[in-house]
Amino acid sequence: MENSPLFKSGHTACAGCGQAIAARLVIEAAGANTIVVNNTGCLEVFSTKYPDTAWGVPWIHSLFENSAAVASGVEAALIYLGKKDATNVIAQGGDGSTGDIGLQALSGMLERGHDILYVCYDNEAYMNTGVQRSGLTPFDTNTTTSPAGAQSSGNIRPKKPVPEICLAHGIPYVATASVGFPQDLSRKVKKAISIKGPKYIQIHASCPLGWRHESNQMLPVAKLAVETGLYPLFEYENGVLTGRKQISPKPVEEYLKTQGRFKHLLNNPEEIKKIQEIADNNIKKYNLKLEA
Amino acid sequence: MKEFVEGSHAIAEIIKATAPGVISAYPITPQTHIVEDLAQMVANKELNSQFVNVESEHSAASVVLGGSATGVRVYTATSSQGLFYMQEVVFNIAGMRLPVVMTCANRAISAPINIWNDQQDSISLRDAGWFQIYAEDNQEVVDFHLIAYRLAEDKRVMLPVMVCMDGFILTHGMETVDIPEQEKVNKFLPAYKPLYKLDTAEPISMGLLADPDYYMETRFAIQETMKESVGYLSEISKEFNAVFGRDYQDLLVEEYQTKDAEKVIVAMGSVCGTIKEVVDEQRAKGKKVGLLRIITYRPFPYARVYEALKNVPKVAVLDKAVSLGAYAPIAVEMKAAFYGKKKGPKVVSSFVAGLGGRDITLESIHEVFRRLTVKEVNSDFIDLKPELLKEEYGE
Numbered sequence: 001m002e003n004s005p006l007f008k009s010g011h012t013a014c015a016g017c018g019q020a021i022a023a024r025l026v027i028e029a030a031g032a033n034t035i036v037v038n039n040t041g042c043l044e045v046f047s048t049k050y051p052d053t054a055w056g057v058p059w060i061h062s063l064f065e066n067s068a069a070v071a072s073g074v075e076a077a078l079i080y081l082g083k084k085d086a087t088n089v090i091a092q093g094g095d096g097s098t099g100d101i102g103l104q105a106l107s108g109m110l111e112r113g114h115d116i117l118y119v120c121y122d123n124e125a126y127m128n129t130g131v132q133r134s135g136l137t138p139f140d141t142n143t144t145t146s147p148a149g150a151q152s153s154g155n156i157r158p159k160k161p162v163p164e165i166c167l168a169h170g171i172p173y174v175a176t177a178s179v180g181f182p183q184d185l186s187r188k189v190k191k192a193i194s195i196k197g198p199k200y201i202q203i204h205a206s207c208p209l210g211w212r213h214e215s216n217q218m219l220p221v222a223k224l225a226v227e228t229g230l231y232p233l234f235e236y237e238n239g240v241l242t243g244r245k246q247i248s249p250k251p252v253e254e255y256l257k258t259q260g261r262f263k264h265l266l267n268n269p270e271e272i273k274k275i276q277e278i279a280d281n282n283i284k285k286y287n288l289k290l291e292a
Numbered sequence: 293m294k295e296f297v298e299g300s301h302a303i304a305e306i307i308k309a310t311a312p313g314v315i316s317a318y319p320i321t322p323q324t325h326i327v328e329d330l331a332q333m334v335a336n337k338e339l340n341s342q343f344v345n346v347e348s349e350h351s352a353a354s355v356v357l358g359g360s361a362t363g364v365r366v367y368t369a370t371s372s373q374g375l376f377y378m379q380e381v382v383f384n385i386a387g388m389r390l391p392v393v394m395t396c397a398n399r400a401i402s403a404p405i406n407i408w409n410d411q412q413d414s415i416s417l418r419d420a421g422w423f424q425i426y427a428e429d430n431q432e433v434v435d436f437h438l439i440a441y442r443l444a445e446d447k448r449v450m451l452p453v454m455v456c457m458d459g460f461i462l463t464h465g466m467e468t469v470d471i472p473e474q475e476k477v478n479k480f481l482p483a484y485k486p487l488y489k490l491d492t493a494e495p496i497s498m499g500l501l502a503d504p505d506y507y508m509e510t511r512f513a514i515q516e517t518m519k520e521s522v523g524y525l526s527e528i529s530k531e532f533n534a535v536f537g538r539d540y541q542d543l544l545v546e547e548y549q550t551k552d553a554e555k556v557i558v559a560m561g562s563v564c565g566t567i568k569e570v571v572d573e574q575r576a577k578g579k580k581v582g583l584l585r586i587i588t589y590r591p592f593p594y595a596r597v598y599e600a601l602k603n604v605p606k607v608a609v610l611d612k613a614v615s616l617g618a619y620a621p622i623a624v625e626m627k628a629a630f631y632g633k634k635k636g637p638k639v640v641s642s643f644v645a646g647l648g649g650r651d652i653t654l655e656s657i658h659e660v661f662r663r664l665t666v667k668e669v670n671s672d673f674i675d676l677k678p679e680l681l682k683e684e685y686g687e
Contacts, residue, residue, distance in 0.1 A: 033492050037358065050506050053497035058490040060361050061499035062354060062384050069351035073314055073358025073366070074490060076342035080313035080364055087492055105354065108347035 004028055004056070011054040013046040016215025018179040018205035018222060019121045020046070023092070025182055026119055026203075029189035030088050032057060035078075037071040039093030039102060040064040042128040043121060065102035067091040068109035068118060075114045084115065088193045092119040095136035096126045098202075099162040110169040110198045117192045117199045120162065123207040131210040135160035138230070139278060140271055141261050143210075148264035153271050158278060166200040167236055173199040175235035175243075179206060180222030184245065188235060195237075204231045212260025224255040229279035232286045246290045249283055252276045294470050299430040299462040300325030302469045303369075303395060306434045308339045309477040310441055313364030316344040316355035320374040321407045322459040323397040327369055349374040353381035360390040361498055363489030365441065368392070371459060372399035372413045379417060385452050386421025387510065388499055391444035391484070392452040393437065394422075398561070398612075399459040400648040408649020409459040411561060412613040415589070415621045421514045423453040423521070424590040425543070426560045430467045433457045435538060438472065438481055442528050445484050449521055451514065456589075458562040460649070472536055480535045518591040525588060544593035546585040547600050549575060553582035555664050556601060558626055559610040560586045563645075563652050567610075570657040581661060586622065594629045602635035608664040610674075612646045620644050620671050639666060645674040 003009050006027045013020035023043055027034065038044045038061045047054040048061065062070045071091035078084040091109070093102060098120040109116060125143050126132040133146040139158045142148040146155040167174045173195050177185040185203060192199040206222045208215040225231035226245060230252060233245035252275045256262035265271045283289055297305075303326050307315075315334075317327040333339040342359075346352045349370050356366040370378060375396055385392050396414045400406040414424055423443060427433040433455065440453035457463060472480075488496060502510060526542035533539045546564075549571050550556055557567050564585045574581045584600050584607075586593070601607055611620035619627065623642035630636035643660050646652040656674050663672060 032495075035362075035490050035492065045501055048497050048500040050500040050502045053500065055497050056495060058492055058495045059497045060358070060490055062357055062388070063380055066350065066354035066357075066381065069346065069354030070358035070361075072344055072346070072351070073316065073355035073360075074362045075358075076314045076316075076344050076355065077359040077362035077364045077366075080340075080342050080359075081362070104347055105351050108351050111347070112345065 006056040008054045011047045016208040016218040018218050022179045022203045022205045029186040034088040037067045037091045039067040039097035041094040068105040071116045072114050089116045095122040096134040100135045120202040121205045123205045127207050127210040171198045175201045178204040178222050221258050228252045228255045229283040232282045244286045252279050296468050302434050304329030305471045306437045312367040314342045314359030314366045316352045318349045318352045320371045322463045323369045323371040349377040353378040363486040365484040369395035371397040375413045383420045389450040393440045394454050396456045397459040397463045406648040410612040410647045414456045415613040426456045428564045430469050461562045544588045544596045549582035554580040555606045556582045556604045557608045558584045592625050597629045606639045607637040608660050609642045639668045641669045643672050
């Protein structure tokens with residue numbers, strides 16, 4: 001990949017960081033006429049350590065949970081200045097800052113109808129602080145605060161359905177994407193910014209450190225999440241399901257065995273069965289299965 | 293133009309005159325009338341602002357942070373729990389050197405829940421890097437908001453300003469207030485031109501991570517600006533007087549009958565009106581008493597306080613807030629102002645009054661003067677009800 005003028009190389013992300021690739025894809029799809037508002041998290045820390053910045057667009061970080069609200073203020077100021085039509089506003093953050101501590105601010109932004117694209121980089125735990133579980137950590141995941149042990153097989157609840165929560169706000173566009181499918185990701189960002197109003201895209205972004213896989217496995221691991229049905233890719237326009245990535249479903253075990261965070265499950269067919277059920281429900285719900 | 297108006301409405305009128313591009317707020321008593329009036333002005337097309345109705349004070353502060361970073365003048369108002377819910381954003385705004393202006397309608401802090409006035413809320417955020425200016429009456433409330441924008445947006449300053457006014461007493465109080473004409477406002481307060489802003493024509497990054505090699509200097513820079521601003525305040529006050537004909541002198545303190553005084557009360561906010569009445573009454577009887585009113589609490593005017601009180605034998609500090617487990621907040625500053633100095637009062641006694649809206653009456657002030665003796669006291673509560681304390685502990 002060539003160096004990007006909008007998200008430059010030289011930042012301090014880990015080798016094989018899915019979020020770094022996803023963030024670059026997002027800003028390149030959105031283009032130079034974009035203001036980015038970033039929550040605290042890995043992306044903020046590795047891309048803007050003073051005196052350096054990776055960003056070639058106007059970029060602001062305030063706090064952990066308020067990018068949706070800060071972006072609301074940016075958008076309001078742009079309307080006041082008569083510059084909104086010429087400027088995209090993107091608010092972004094990780095799964096914890098979006099779906100846990102920042103959910104209220106996100107809901108406020110969606111409900112007020114701001115013309116903002118919110119991007120959630122979902123690596124399924126608080127990676128920046130050392131892999132603690134978040135509301136978007138999958139069922140049975142071994143994290144530092146949902147550890148597997150004699151009486152635990154990891155995180156006790158399934159992922160919080162943030163795309164569905166956003167959808168319930170009646171916003172014009174909600175989609176999921178994956179760093180494993182970059183063209184699809186870029187297309188969705190371009191479509192989202194072409195629509196006026198609040199938009200939400202949640203991007204599955206693999207994290208070699210937190211998921212415990214080799215750094216050169218970032219793409220294949222992300223792909224497997226989609227191909228097993230565990231991370232369904234879909235898009236809703238005005239509340240109607242208009243797009244989905246169809247798959248020839250692979251067994252979830254193929255995905256689970258690639259990562260240390262699921263290692264404790266591999267000799268536990270009962271737990272794997274439960275996870276297969278989650279994938280099967282997704283496949284059914286979004287009609288993901290390719291016709292033979 | 294002189295109008296007989298509610299304090300909250302007077303603020304809305306002056307904020308309208310300053311023409312902020314973004315206003316954001318979340319309702320909390322006793323701040324509500326201010327933002328209701330502003331919302332109506334926007335609805336009536338009298339005010340061209342983006343009024344953002346948010347889901348919390350945390351977001352209200354975040355919205356004005358974002359608006360200010362995008363290069364427009366912004367306004368918010370809150371109170372009590374709302375200010376506390378904003379707290380991390382409040383610190384963040386100062387750290388990012390954004391010239392936000394906020395009204396704090398001073399109110400007590402939970403628990404127990406209490407919507408009435410004291411000054412615990414803003415005083416608890418004294419270390420945030422905001423100017424804190426306390427008004428005595430609603431003319432000052434109006435004038436201090438204009439001064440606040442001038443100060444905050446001064447290129448030598450670039451720090452946020454909190455205008456503090458006693459909840460209900462001022463927010464809901466009706467007074468005759470001279471609302472400045474628009475031409476005069478424009479003369480005193482030029483349009484806001486930011487030093488830096490989020491602009492696609494000139495991309496910059498704001499709010500970066502500063503590691504131990506860089507963080508400390510950012511705090512030092514704010515501390516230095518605060519120190520230097522003591523002088524800017526009197527400069528701005530002079531210009532204000534030239535345009536509007538109201539003289540707030542150095543804007544740091546007001547000296548009332550302090551020159552030859554033997555006993556002086558130090559206080560802040562609307563209670564100073566009551567104290568002045570007692571001082572007048574005592575002076576008429578030949579008693580040498582006075583008042584030193586703190587106007588600017590941050591930065592704290594140590595040098596001015598020293599000059600004003602260095603020859604006064606007895607000083608009573610009247611706090612409408614507490615620092616539980618320590619000396620009361622203004623009392624701490626007063627003791628610091630004289631520590632290690634050649635001159636100064638023999639006695640600096642500290643009194644706490646008016647918490648949670650308990651009336652501070654003329655009699656309360658007389659009681660403070662009576663208790664101000666050669667024996668120094670600390671955090672002596674005025675107007676406690678012994679019968680309630682009995683009930684608390686049992687017999």
